[in-house]
Structures are given as C-alpha cells and as structure tokens.
Amino acid sequence: MKDDPSFTNQAFKVIGTRVARPDGIDKVTGRARYGADASAAGQLVGMILRSPHAHAEIRSIDTSKAEKIAGVKAIITSADLPDKVNGKRDMLDILENCMARGRALYDGHAVAAVAAIDAETAKKALKAIKVDYKILPHVTDVDAAMQDGAPIVQSWVRTAGGDANKTTNVAQVSQFGHGNIEEGFAEADVIIERSFKTEQTHQGYIEPHACLASVGPDGSGELWVTTQGHYTFRTQCAQLLGMDIAKLKVTSSEIGGGFGGKTHVWMEPVALALSRKANRPVKLVLTREEVFRGTGPTCSTSMDIKVGAKRDGRITAALAVLRYQDGAFPGIWGMLGGMTAWACYDLPNVKAIAYDVLVNRPKVAAYRAPSAPMAAFGVESTMDLVAQAIDMDPVEFRLLNAAKEGTRASYGPTYGPIGIRATLEAVKNHPQMKAKLGPNQGRGMACGFWFNFGGQTCSTINIGTDGTVNVSVGTVDVGGSRASLSMIAAEELGVPYETVKCSVADTATLGHNDTTEGSRGTFSSGMAIIFAARNAVGELRARAAKTWDVPVEEVEWKDGTAYPMGDQHHNLKPLSLKDIAAKSPRTGGPIAGHNETVADGAGVSFASHICDVEVDPETGSTRILRYAVVQDAGKAIHPDYVEGQFQGAAAQGIGWALNEEYVYGKDGRLQNAGFLDYRIPVCSDLPFIDTTILEIPNPGHPYGIRGVGETSIVPPLAAIGNAVSNAVGVRMNHVPMSPPRILKAIKTQRAAG
Amino acid sequence: MSGVHVSTTINGDAVEFVCQPGEVLLDVLRNRVGLTGAKEGCGTGDCGACSVTVDGRLVCACLVLGAEVEGRAVNTVEGMANGNQLHPLQQKFIEHAALQCGICTPGFLVAAKALLDRNSDPTEEQIRYALAGNLCRCTGYDKIVRAVQAAAKDLAVDATKPAAKKKATKKPSKKSA
Numbered sequence: 001m002k003d004d005p006s007f008t009n010q011a012f013k014v015i016g017t018r019v020a021r022p023d024g025i026d027k028v029t030g031r032a033r034y035g036a037d038a039s040a041a042g043q044l045v046g047m048i049l050r051s052p053h054a055h056a057e058i059r060s061i062d063t064s065k066a067e068k069i070a071g072v073k074a075i076i077t078s079a080d081l082p083d084k085v086n087g088k089r090d091m092l093d094i095l096e097n098c099m100a101r102g103r104a105l106y107d108g109h110a111v112a113a114v115a116a117i118d119a120e121t122a123k124k125a126l127k128a129i130k131v132d133y134k135i136l137p138h139v140t141d142v143d144a145a146m147q148d149g150a151p152i153v154q155s156w157v158r159t160a161g162g163d164a165n166k167t168t169n170v171a172q173v174s175q176f177g178h179g180n181i182e183e184g185f186a187e188a189d190v191i192i193e194r195s196f197k198t199e200q201t202h203q204g205y206i207e208p209h210a211c212l213a214s215v216g217p218d219g220s221g222e223l224w225v226t227t228q229g230h231y232t233f234r235t236q237c238a239q240l241l242g243m244d245i246a247k248l249k250v251t252s253s254e255i256g257g258g259f260g261g262k263t264h265v266w267m268e269p270v271a272l273a274l275s276r277k278a279n280r281p282v283k284l285v286l287t288r289e290e291v292f293r294g295t296g297p298t299c300s301t302s303m304d305i306k307v308g309a310k311r312d313g314r315i316t317a318a319l320a321v322l323r324y325q326d327g328a329f330p331g332i333w334g335m336l337g338g339m340t341a342w343a344c345y346d347l348p349n350v351k352a353i354a355y356d357v358l359v360n361r362p363k364v365a366a367y368r369a370p371s372a373p374m375a376a377f378g379v380e381s382t383m384d385l386v387a388q389a390i391d392m393d394p395v396e397f398r399l400l401n402a403a404k405e406g407t408r409a410s411y412g413p414t415y416g417p418i419g420i421r422a423t424l425e426a427v428k429n430h431p432q433m434k435a436k437l438g439p440n441q442g443r444g445m446a447c448g449f450w451f452n453f454g455g456q457t458c459s460t461i462n463i464g465t466d467g468t469v470n471v472s473v474g475t476v477d478v479g480g481s482r483a484s485l486s487m488i489a490a491e492e493l494g495v496p497y498e499t500v501k502c503s504v505a506d507t508a509t510l511g512h513n514d515t516t517e518g519s520r521g522t523f524s525s526g527m528a529i530i531f532a533a534r535n536a537v538g539e540l541r542a543r544a545a546k547t548w549d550v551p552v553e554e555v556e557w558k559d560g561t562a563y564p565m566g567d568q569h570h571n572l573k574p575l576s577l578k579d580i581a582a583k584s585p586r587t588g589g590p591i592a593g594h595n596e597t598v599a600d601g602a603g604v605s606f607a608s609h610i611c612d613v614e615v616d617p618e619t620g621s622t623r624i625l626r627y628a629v630v631q632d633a634g635k636a637i638h639p640d641y642v643e644g645q646f647q648g649a650a651a652q653g654i655g656w657a658l659n660e661e662y663v664y665g666k667d668g669r670l671q672n673a674g675f676l677d678y679r680i681p682v683c684s685d686l687p688f689i690d691t692t693i694l695e696i697p698n699p700g701h702p703y704g705i706r707g708v709g710e711t712s713i714v715p716p717l718a719a720i721g722n723a724v725s726n727a728v729g730v731r732m733n734h735v736p737m738s739p740p741r742i743l744k745a746i747k748t749q750r751a752a753g
Numbered sequence: 754m755s756g757v758h759v760s761t762t763i764n765g766d767a768v769e770f771v772c773q774p775g776e777v778l779l780d781v782l783r784n785r786v787g788l789t790g791a792k793e794g795c796g797t798g799d800c801g802a803c804s805v806t807v808d809g810r811l812v813c814a815c816l817v818l819g820a821e822v823e824g825r826a827v828n829t830v831e832g833m834a835n836g837n838q839l840h841p842l843q844q845k846f847i848e849h850a851a852l853q854c855g856i857c858t859p860g861f862l863v864a865a866k867a868l869l870d871r872n873s874d875p876t877e878e879q880i881r882y883a884l885a886g887n888l889c890r891c892t893g894y895d896k897i898v899r900a901v902q903a904a905a906k907d908l909a910v911d912a913t914k915p916a917a918k919k920k921a922t923k924k925p926s927k928k929s930a
Contacts, residue, residue: 024847027855028839030790030830034856037789120773204890206794206802207856256792256856257890288795479853479891640850644892648853651893675799675888683894684881 014491015703018640021483022502023254034254035210035226036285043212044073044115046274046284047122048267049129050294051104051111054138054360054668055151058102058131061112066128071121074278075129077112078102081273084242093329095240097363098269104133105153105328106360107669108293110267115274115282138360138668142325143302145169145359153328153358169358171330174338176411177351184317184349188308190389196378198717198735200300200325200662203367204652204680207256208291213271214281220247221275225268228258228476229515233265234507240269241276248272251506252476259652260366261296263515292673297662298367299324299333303378307386313400315386317349318342318410322375326356327363336371340714341379342410343449344420344606346403350410360668366517368649369450369710373656373717377735380446380718385731394722395433398447398608399424415604419632419696420447423608426630426692432610435626441614444722448607448714452698452707453518454599458511459528461489461536461593465585467578469495471532472505473525474513479648479709480641481521487637488526488703492533494560495577511596519707522637524599530702536593543587544575601700605707607631609650609715613723617746620739622658622724628690634698634706646712647689653716655681661736757820763788764832772819778812779803781819782829790830790859794888801887804860804867805829811867813886830859833866841907842866842900851900853891860887865901873909877902 026032063075078101085091095101100111112129116122137151144150152167159170185191207226215221221243227233230252238245255262271284286295306319320341324334338354352375387397402420409415427433427445437443462470471489475481486500493500514520537557544562545552548569556563562580564572584591612626629646636642659679663671672678697704717735725731730745756771763786770785779796782788782805794800796815803814806828807821833840842865845851852858861884868875868883875883880901881894889897 018850020847021850023855024852025839025843027852027858028830028843028846028862029834030788030859032855033789034792036783036793205854205856206800206888206890207792207854208794254856255854256794257854259890285793288797288800480850640896641853644850644853644896647893647895648891652890674797675795676797680888680890681893682885682888683898684878684885686881686894688898689893689895 012491014487014497015635015637016639018638019483019487019497021480022486023477023482032254034207034256038212038224038253039283040212040214040281043281043283044117044278045119045122046113046115046271046282047126048110048270048290049112049126050290051100051107051109052669053104053133053135054107054140055136056104056133057136058100058104058111059134060132062130063112066114066125069121069125069128071117072114072125073117073280074115074274075112075125076270076273076277080277081240081269085239091239094236094264095269097329098266106362108290108362110270110294113270113274115278140359140361140664140668142300142323142357142359145325145357146323146355153360157330157358170355171326171358172335172356174335174354175351176338178408179349181317181319181349181351185308187316189311190386191306191308192382192385192389193304193306194382194385194733196303196305196381196733198301198374198377200297200361201367201656201660202292202296202678203259203261205257205259205261208286208288209262209266209295210285211268211271212281212283213268213275215272215276217279219243221272223248223250223268223272224253225250226253226255226262228255228262228478228517230476231474231507231512232515233268236265237269237272241272249506249508252504255476255478258478259368260370260517263366263517266295288675289673292678293670294362296365297362298370299326299364299374301337301374303375305378305382307382309386309390311390313390313392313397315345315347315401318347320352320375320379322352322354323357324354324371325359325361327361328358329363330358331356331364333364333371337375339411340372340449341375344403344447345401346407347401347410352410368652368713372448372450372714373653376446376448376714377717377721380715381721381731381733384722394445395424395428416699417696418604418606419694420606422694422696423447423606423630423632426694427608427610430610430628430630432612432626432628432690435612437612440617440727441612441625442723442725442727443610443612444719444726445608445610446715446718446722448711450605450711450714451518452523452602452605453520454524454602455514455520457513457524457528457599458596459525459532460510461529461532463536463577463581463591465581467495467499467581469493469500471500471502471529472510473502473529474505474510475521475525476516477504478516478521479645480638481525484522484637484641485525485529488529489533492530493537493577519605519709520599523602523701523705523707526637526703526705527599527701528595528597531595531597532593534593535595536591539591539593540577540580543580543584543591546587547575547583548572601698603634603698603700603706605632605711607711607715609712609719611716611719611723613720613727615724615727615742617728620743620746622737622742624654624687626687628692629712630692630694631708631712632694632696632706633708634701635695635704636693637705639693642693642708643691645709646691649710649712650689650716651681651686653713654686654720657717657720657735657737659736659738661738759820759823761822761824762826764828770819774820776819777815778805778817778819778822779814782814788829788831792856792859794856801864802857802860804863804887806863806867809870811864830862833862840866841904845900845904845907849896849900849903851892851896857887857889861889861897869905869908873912874905
C-alpha cells in the first residue's frame with residue numbers, strides 16, 4: 001500500500017491498523033439484535049397480502065370475513081393510507097409501492113395487510129380476504145415496453161420534454177457527453193458496434209426486511225427497523241402517515257446486509273398503520289419469497305455500444321444507447337448508467353443516451369454502484385473487441401485511453417487526482433497476468449467507475465470523566481464502520497482505540513443524517529467526527545488553560561495531551577485528555593464536540609479487475625480459477641474491511657455474471673423467488689479473492705478518504721465476460737452467462753462454421 | 754390446536770416448552786426460548802443462517818419441528834463460548850474480519866464447528882464444501898475460509914497441550930469429511 005503523508009501531513013497512529021471491531025463479540029455470540037430480533041409486550045404479527053398478477057385492476061377488496069376471525073386486530077388497504085403528501089409524485093410512488101392503489105402493478109405488489117395475535121391467525125386472515133381482480137395486459141421486458149402499443153404501466157407518465165398527450169413507458173431520456181461523435185467515427189480506422197443484455201438481479205441481503213412498529217393514539221410512535229437510513233425512514237413514514245417528524249422515533253437495528261435495498265421504505269408505513277389502527281405494537285417480518293417479489297431488485301437492461309479507434313489505439317468516438325427498466329415506478333437508474341458508462345476514459349467525442357423505462361416488475365432500488373455494472377459490461381466488452389481488432393493488448397489499450405487528472409469526464413465535470421491509471425498499471429504488473437492458462441481457460445480484465453456521495457451528516461463526541469469517549473453517528477454500520485469511525489476519533493483525539501465507543505444514534509438523539517448509501521459511511525461520518533473531535537480538542541485546550549490559568553493560545557494539543565507553550569510555563573505539567581476529563585466537573589462541566597455538515601468533497605473511485613476462468617465446453621459451466629481486485633481507496637482506514645468490501649463486491653458481481661437472474665413467466669409472475677432457484681455464489685463456487693489497495697488521496701477529505709464499498713461490483717460482469725469469451729472463443733453478450741447461454745453461444749458459433 | 758410438551762437440552766441446560774405440532778425449531782428457539790442467535794434468512798433450508806446442531810448433527814432449524822427435539826441435545830451459537838472464553842472459531846472470525854453485517858455469522862460458526870468436530874484438519878476445499886450450505890452476501894467467503902483455517906490450526910495446537918487434552922477428547926469422534 002502506498003501512503004502519501006505529504007498530503008494529509010500526518011503520520012497516522014491508529015488509521016491503517018487492523019484492530020478488532022467493537023461489535024465483533026456481539027456478532028459471534030448471537031447477542032447482536034437485528035430487525036427481527038426485537039419484541040414488545042402485547043405485540044401483534046403483521047402480514048401482507050400480495051397480488052398474484054403482473055398487472056390488474058383491483059375492483060374490490062372484501063375484508064369482512066377476515067375481520068370476523070378471532071384474534072384479528074386490524075386489517076388495512078390503501079383506503080387506510082390516504083394521500084397525506086398533497087399529491088407529491090415521488091412520495092406517492094413510495095406509498096403506492098407499499099400498498100397498491102386501485103391497480104396491482106407487479107406480481108408481489110402489496111394489496112392489503114393484517115395484524116393478528118399470532119402468525120397462524122394472520123395467515124388465516126390473509127386467506128379470508130377476497131380481492132376481485134380484473135387482469136390487464138402486462139409487460140416485463142424493457143425492449144418490449146418501449147414498443148408502440150405496449151401495455152402502459154402508469155397512465156400518468158409522459159416522457160419528460162416529449163409529447164404531453166402521449167402515454168408511454170419511457171419516463172425519462174437522459175443524455176451525456178461532449179464533442180462530435182459523427183466526426184469522431186468518421187476519423188476512426190476501426191469501428192465496433194455491439195448489443196448487450198443483462199438480466200435483473202436482487203441485492204440478496206441474507207436478512208429479510210423486518211420491523212417492530214408502535215403508534216399510540218396521541219400520534220407518537222416508535223419504529224425499530226433494519227434500514228440503511230433511519231432518518232430517511234422517519235421522514236418518509238411520518239410524511240406518508242401524516243405524523244409529526246419529531247414524534248416518530250426510529251431506531252436502526254443491526255442490519256443484515258442492504259447493498260442499497262434498504263434505502264427506502266417498503267412495509268414500514270404498513271406496519272405503523274396497522275399498529276395505529278390496532279393500538280398495539282406490530283412486528284412485521286418479510287419472508288424470503290416476499291423479499292424477492294416485493295423489494296429490491298436492480299434493473300434489467302438492453303444496450304447498444306459503439307466505439308471507433310485509430311490503429312494506434314486512440315479512441316476517436318464512443319456512443320452508448322442504454323435502456324434500463326425501473327420496474328413499475330420511474331427512477332434514475334438509466335440516467336446513472338448513462339453517467340457512468342464512459343467515465344473511465346479520456347474521450348474527445350463521447351455520448352451516452354439513457355432511457356428509464358417502466359415495466360410490470362417490482363420498483364427498482366439501488367444495488368451497490370447502481371446501474372454502473374451493466375453499462376460497464378457493454379462498454380468493457382466492446383473495449384476488448386476494439387483492442388483485438390487493432391491487435392493491441394487490452395490493458396495497454398485502456399491505459400492509452402484512460403482518464404487522468406484534468407480529463408473532462410463524459411458526464412460533465414473535470415477530474416481531480418484519480419486512480420484509474422494506477423489501477424491499470426497495477427493490473428499490468430500483477431502476478432496473475434503471468435499465470436499459465438490451460439485448455440478451455442481464459443483471462444479477462446475490466447475497469448469500473450463509481451461516484452461517492454457525501455450528504456448531510458452529524459456526529460457528537462462526548463468525553464466521560466474517566467477519559468473514555470462516546471461517539472454518536474447517524475450513518476448505519478453496514479460492514480464494520482463503527483470500527484473505522486472509532487479509529488478516526490481515536491486518531492484525532494490522540495487516545496487509544498479501545499477507549500472509544502461508537503454507537504449508531506436513534507433519530508431522537510442526532511439531527512438528520514442522509515441514508516448510508518453512495519459509499520458514504522466512513523467518508524462522511526468520518527469527516528463529521530474529525531470536525532467534532534477538533535471542536536472537543538478546542539474545549540480540552542480551554543479547560544487546560546483554565547486549570548493552568550494561562551491564555552488558551554498558549555496551550556498546544558499533541559498526542560492526546562495538552563502542553564503549555566513557551567519557556568515561561570516550564571513548571572506546568574502536561575495534562576492528558578484523561579486528566580482534563582477527570583477535572584471537567586469543576587472546570588465547566590461535560591466536554592463534548594459536535595459537528596453538523598454537508599460532507600462535500602466526495603472523490604470518485606476506480607477499480608480494475610482480473611479474472612481467470614475455465615469453461616466446461618460440454619456443460620457450459622464456468623469455474624472462477626483466480627480473481628484479483630485492484631481499487632483506489634483514497635486512504636484505507638481499516639484495511640481488513642476495505643479488502644472485505646472489495647471481495648464482497650467482486651463476489652456479488654461474479655454471481656450476477658454467471659448465475660443470478662429474475663426469471664419471469666409469460667404470465668408475468670416471478671418463477672424463482674427463493675435462494676434455491678435464485679442461486680447466489682456459495683463458498684465452494686469461489687476461490688480466494690486477491691486484493692490490492694491503492695491510496696490516491698481524495699483532496700476533498702481531511703484524511704484523503706474515498707468511499708470503497710461499491711466500485712468493485714462494476715468490473716466483474718465485463719471481466720468475466722471477457723474471460724469466458726477468451727476461453728470459448730465466442731463473444732458473450734448476455735448476462736448472466738449461465739451454462740445454457742454459454743452452450744448456445746458455442747453451438748451457434750459451431751453452426752456458423 | 755393443542756400444544757406439544759417438549760423436554761430437551763439446549764446448550765447444556767434442561768429446557769421445557771410447549772409448541773404447536775407444526776411449529777419449526779427455529780421459531781421455538783427464537784419466539785419461545787428467547788434465543789435469537791439463529792436467524793431466518795429463507796425458511797426453506799437454503800441459506801443456513803439458522804444452523805444449529807441436534808445431537809451433534811448439523812441441521813437447519815427451519816426444517817426441524819420443535820416437537821422433534823424431545824429428549825435430544827440442541828446446540829446453538831449462544832452455547833459456543835465457554836463462559837467468557839470465546840471458541841477459537843469465534844475469536845478467529847473477529848481477528849480475520851470474517852464478518853461484515855454478521856447476520857450469517859451464527860450459522861457459519863455452528864457449521865464450521867460441526868466441520869472441525871469431525872475433521873480437525875480440513876483442506877481449503879473441504880472447508881468450502883462443508884460451508885456451501887451457508888450463504889454470505891457480504892464477504893465473498895475469503896476471510897471466512899481463512900478464519901476457519903486459523904481456528905483449525907489453533908485447535909490443533911491446543912490439542913497437543915496436556916491441559917487441553919481432556920477437553921479435546923470430550924468431542925464426539927466422528928468420521929472425517
């Protein structure tokens with residue numbers, strides 16, 4: 001790992017070490033409490049009735065029989081969730097996704113909910129609810145949904161800037177780029193143009209959505225929930241239910257994985273509404289089948305990619321036309337694909353046109369670097385084809401065209417210091433590039449880009465009279481951030497890591513914190529903690545000054561200790577943080593530091609991956625032989641957990657590339673809503689995943705931190721696509737590259753001769 | 754529906770409960786006994802988050818009926834540590850950062866212990882296949898496999914120490930995987 005002390009001007013003591021995480025013991029002993037692990041006196045069991053149809057008008061819902069079942073305490077439909085947001089479209093979309101309003105828009109769409117004294121009674125009640133559906137024509141394929149005459153998913157949707165009178169499934173068309181691509185293609189010696197498809201996948205967190213909701217007749221409520229953003233959940237739930245924001249206290253449980261899928265509400269407003277109606281706590285835990293049918297997934301896509309280059313390897317023009325389906329509600333997913341598609345490269349003429357398209361599938365949610373992996377699959381596969389066409393090494397070809405500091409990014413801004421070239425150089429020199437390949441084996445590499453997000457953040461540091469430190473943060477600990485944030489507090493205050501206790505605060509304790517997304521946890525809360533700690537140090541210096549009766553300007557803070565400055569104070573003994581804390585009741589009371597900020601200065605992040613595969617030509621089955629991740633972390637606070645993010649992201653990408661896929665029948669119903677048929681990678685599917693952490697500091701952060709959580713899910717689809725294509729000698733253009741698809745590609749090629 | 758009265762041993766303690774005939778062990782443990790360490794990730798035996806042992810045999814608690822453990826010995830993640838001393842697997846999972854979100858961790862620990870109880874020196878491949886019934890979405894399994902390897906090494910060192918020998922012989926000897 002490379003460190004650049006000249007940038008941060010700090011020789012770190014705690015940062016960069018591999019300490020034990022503070023929540024480790026709770027998590028290895030079963031004590032940690034997740035969404036479904038809480039209970040309340042008198043709690044009811046909540047359950048949701050879901051549409052079995054892809055698209056249907058709900059003519060009536062008869063709950064009378066269900067209401068008469070002994071033990072049923074509340075039943076709600078959309079009639080119990082009236083519009084409290086004055087028709088505000090994005091909020092209404094969230095509400096309508098939580099509970100269908102007159103029309104079921106996808107298989108699994110919630111239509112009613114029950115609270116009963118136990119699960120058996122709740123199940124009985126669901127069966128007794130009679131819904132009269134009129135089945136409507138549906139569409140689940142993104143290309144089919146864009147055709148004239150396709151079933152319209154949302155009658156109010158018009159293409160922004162398009163015909164105001166024409167119903168459509170195209171919610172948004174976005175365009176990014178610069179230069180003149182026609183001129184660029186005219187200059188090219190070689191032009192490669194290909195089409196690609198990727199199928200829909202789910203984030204696949206092992207913990208299903210779960211919450212415990214309690215609302216009293218006075219309009220006050222509490223919500224215990226597994227979420228990536230309890231402040232966002234509070235705002236959304238309060239607004240949708242017409243509650244005062246301050247009167248809904250949301251506590252984030254331990255979260256059993258999110259990956260973007262727990263960034264907005266699904267069934268939490270339903271649980272709160274049930275509790276309000278029954279005036280009892282309601283626990284609502286989704287089944288795995290419900291998680292697949294009703295939450296999450298990312299988009300399926302269809303893309304056309306065109307790249308023109310000179311014989312010397314310089315790209316003259318690049319064009320991407322991207323069609324992303326957002327499920328049944330408009331999103332920004334196509335747009336994000338358009339922004340990220342060409343972000344790795346320095347291109348004179350570049351364009352991305354992105355369509356956000358509605359289909360009868362679940363509302364798409366963010367999934368780790370949302371939308372970037374699909375566009376990268378198309379772009380990076382085409383990059384390999386261009387390199388082949390001009391007989392150039394694929395790494396050298398990318399290096400020649402890679403973006404650098406000062407490059408105008410395809411999506412608009414000009415880059416500061418970035419790591420794409422450094423990752424490519426590291427790939428070029430990686431030992432895996434020299435490993436020998438046998439028959440039916442192939443090697444592929446690919447690059448990936450993702451933004452980082454900063455956002456609204458607060459943190460509080462409280463110093464106890466024994467010198468130990470409480471740190472309260474509002475970002476959720478998704479994968480070890482209480483360790484990295486404790487390390488940052490220890491570093492700034494100059495105290496041992498073991499004396500810091502970091503907790504995720506509930507919504508009544510800290511101000512609003514944006515959702516933990518966009519790889520922002522350690523970046524933004526880390527920034528707020530640094531500033532909060534510096535405030536606390538200011539107070540510690542003031543207390544030392546008061547103790548010594550000297551001006552505060554003559555107190556220096558170093559390594560967790562106050563030192564008097566100047567010879568005139570040589571008789572004063574330095575005061576440690578612990579000394580000052582012990583005296584605090586007599587020098588002005590508790591010592592604390594706060595920071596409320598919008599964490600600007602997020603840096604972008606790049607990764608390059610290498611993958612070696614073996615494909616069985618008889619079965620089409622692919623085995624990953626070796627896999628290496630190289631990514632720029634800016635500054636790795638806790639290297640173990642940075643490596644863990646790289647490895648986990650790569651593994652999700654591997655599953656997406658080879659296996660994972662939502663399979664819809666002709667009836668528009670999801671056919672594989674379970675872990676048996678939607679197969680995520682298991683331990684025996686994968687090798688050890690090699691990691692290289694590069695540290696190109698982000699000048700926008702006091703420690704140079706870049707977000708690390710997402711970027712490494714971007715390259716795998718293409719890296720594996722390139723590896724499989726090299727192994728079987730056929731270009732793979734459809735993800736997942738499942739055995740039947742690979743066999744078909746091989747057979748088609750053989751038939752063609 | 755009348756309940757079934759069950760007398761069993763959980764983590765070495767005698768426990769009695771009444772459950773419905775169709776109620777699975779996982780719900781009994783979580784909702785009646787108050788042990789929420791075993792998690793429900795799928796309810797269909799596909800994810801292993803509810804892994805426990807019944808008479809030493811690794812099972813998914815979501816696929817076993819509560820009534821089936823009458824007279825048997827159930828062990829869960831809550832019973833792995835010896836007093837305040839973590840089991841080497843628990844220790845190595847922390848040291849090797851083998852958990853991120855931690856929801857799958859109890860199941861992995863129980864499954865890994867079941868492996869090491871019958872095969873104290875597994876190869877990487879044996880570890881990977883023994884844990885193939887446990888899904889983890891965060892780690893890519895890399896650090897989990899390394900933690901199990903390190904724990905196996907630790908246990909082997911322990912077994913050579915005279916003081917630890919007694920403890921080692923207590924383990925049910927089973928055919929190696």
